[in-house]
Amino acid sequence: MTIAAQIKIAAEQALKSLFPQADIQPSQITVNQTKPEFKGDYTVVLFPFVKSLRMKPDELGKQLGDYLVANNELFTSYAIVSGFLNLTIKDSYWANFLTATYNNTSFGVKEKNNKKVMVEYSSPNTNKPLHFGHMRNIFLGYAMSNVLKTNGYDVVKANLINDRGIHICKSMIAWMRYANGATPESTGIKGDHLVGDYYVKFNDIYKEEVAKLVAEGVAEATAEKEAPIMKEAQELLRKWEAGDKEVYSLWEKMNGWVYEGFDKSYKRLGVDFDKMYYESNTYLLGKSLVEEGLKKGVLFKKEDGSVWIDLTADGLDQKLLLRSDGTSVYMTQDLGTAQLKYNDCGGLEQSIYVIADEQNYHMQVLKLILQKMGEPCADGIYHLSYGMVELPSGRMKSREGTVVDADDMMDEMASMAKQQTEEAGKTEGFTQEELDKLYTTIGMGALKFYLLRVDPKKKMIFNPKESIDLHGFTATFIQYAHARICSILRKENMPLVPAKDTFASFKLTQDITPAEKKLAVSLEQYPSILENAATEYNPSLLCNYCFALAQQFNSFYDEHSISKAENEEKKQLRLMLIVMTAQVLRHAMNLLGIALPEKM
């Protein structure tokens, strides 16, 4: 149990025993970390009880403080400052904590809870390469999957690939018209980029054709519908849906190129999936669900044959589920896919969708419809909604080529890491191979951290002209702290994870210094941070935590020598502290997909 939870229980027990007549609710007891300007480690807020107990805060604090110090081994002393009871925890508590957990590589990891969770993330369209916005989605989904795993869940990482529809037909038609059979092999262009180039080409031609029609006196709206290349794309889609062999094989070929490209990108990004869904397989799903919904009376049919659900009572609108010609819409297939996912896994405790906030309404409706239909998959649906990544000029538009490409960005980050490492003169003692690996580690770390450190639901603006920083609140800062620790351990001939009995002779006889204690206190909080990250679906909590921990380490490092500590006891204590700091940093950052080098 965390120290904060122990204090809460102790305070509750103390209040109940001091004031048996009073009605003390656990929810009234707040335990916070004591502000640095005051003496103490943890604070109990006294105000909630002064009224019912008819006591002044100071008087209550004195009784409670006396009781706690007398009856509980955790506390050595207390101080009351304007209504706050500041408790000081015994040094031996922190020492015991360290000796018990310094080499526990699964500190904070919960036991399996036998609950299955699916996390769907990435879910790209197959008409263009991945861009900066996708990376936010991908890192979030991957990190969230890991966070849930450490919290005991059995996690299935899923990717729903939007491989069909008008968008891919646009790339196909442009390729047919202008590519002269160009392939990734013949051009040396990565498959997803090649297909993306023709998507851009389509839009260029489309614009030209519309402009030409408008110049000929056609109304703009009509021109947009009548542009030959658009009509060809639509014709291609019809043929695809009719199962035209030629169209189908071109579609397979071009999608294949894209998948090869995606695979490379995913590998570089360091993410993977347990299950792939393809819309070409799922887009007809959901119709039977709609039939059922009609029978149950949850849905209704309009005169023209279209099927709807009325959500006006829930403050929403009417939503179409089947067109009047009986064909399905996006929502229809999503209903089916939700059910498919659930059945595939033999039931799901939660089904998490990592999707941008532009689809908040869609996801709300999806869940609501399934709930109204009484589908078992409904209640577990959770939309992990994140804000879009925008440029200073506004949203990225792949049609207009203003996107920041994922592959380019990764290259740039690595070269920035290279440049700054060389400038700092830190390349000595590395082979070229090690250096290249280091640049990747630093560059990818900075990129991932940059996208994960912000609360997911907030939109973020990325200015490509201002490069991503490698100083301050960054992965580099944390990596550096880790490398420093590793450097000390190397000099001490100590492995990163020392054996259980390494500090068997340790015995606490001296006071723990403030800098030492700060580290211990932060380390002790890791499990609860990990838990919060899961319950709040927010990996950025781990970024904040790791940065604060690294910061505390740096101050500690500046203030105290480890190798040349005042005496053997201090040396052992500090070694335990830094071993565990490195261990926790590695663990947390690994969940975010960020590696920490041992040397940099």
Add this chain to the structure above:
RNA sequence: GGUCCGGUAGCUCAGUUGGAUAGAGCAUCAGCCUUCUAAGCUGAGGGUCAUUGGUUCGAAUCCAAUCCGGAUCACCA
């Protein structure tokens, strides 16, 4: 117009069920490498927490209204 989300230092962001004098990073300025990695540390300046009212011992946090920004409300995906 309806619904949802956001508004905190010049910029980018924290702020855990309401708790102490609202915190980091970047940028600016001033210090710190004969000592375990200075990608670091210490310090300074910088705030009407969008506005107004309410709830109470106490509000950046909860409620209401208003202002600003964004998303969304298709027989599109």
